[in-house]
Structure formats: C-alpha cells, structure tokens
Amino acid sequence: MNLEIVLIAMIAALLIPIYVAWKTDDTWQKMLAFGSASSKSAIMILVISVLRDDWMIGVVAAIMLSVGNAGFMLLAHILRRLNEA
DSSP states (O other): OHHHHHHHHHHHHHHHHHHHHHHOOOHHHHHHHHHHHHHHHHHHHHHHHHHHTOHHHHHHHHHIIIIIHHHHHHHHHHHHHHHHO
C-alpha cells in the first residue's frame, strides 16, 4: 500500500517536465524536459519491479537509467551547438 502511494506521487512528478516541454519553444529546454521524464519513468519501472518482485523488469529499468539518457543528452548538446554556429 505504501509503494502505491509513492508510485502515484511519481506519476504526478512526471507530469511536470511534460508540461514544461509543452509550454516552451526552446529545443534545449524540451530535450532536458524529455530527459527528465525518461529518468522518472525508469525510476517508476524500478518501483513497479519491486512491487511485482520481478528482477527482469528491474534490469531493463537499470539499463534505461544507465544508457538511455546519455545518448539523449548528447543529441541535445549537438543540437545546441548547431544552433550556435
């Protein structure tokens, strides 16, 4: 019951970067907001894996946390540098 409340709070926190990405026109801010949403969703998947006691889901979430945002943030940095040039 306690972890379900944490999961609901995480879903509410996930809506904040989605709202920021929807309101802004700056590409860099949108990329950062989507990167933040990606991290939050991976943490939510980890919580779900604990609730279900399924370690395979947890492994996928750990891979998402360690590898997923690195490429996304690299792409955001390249786009920012292209806009400066």
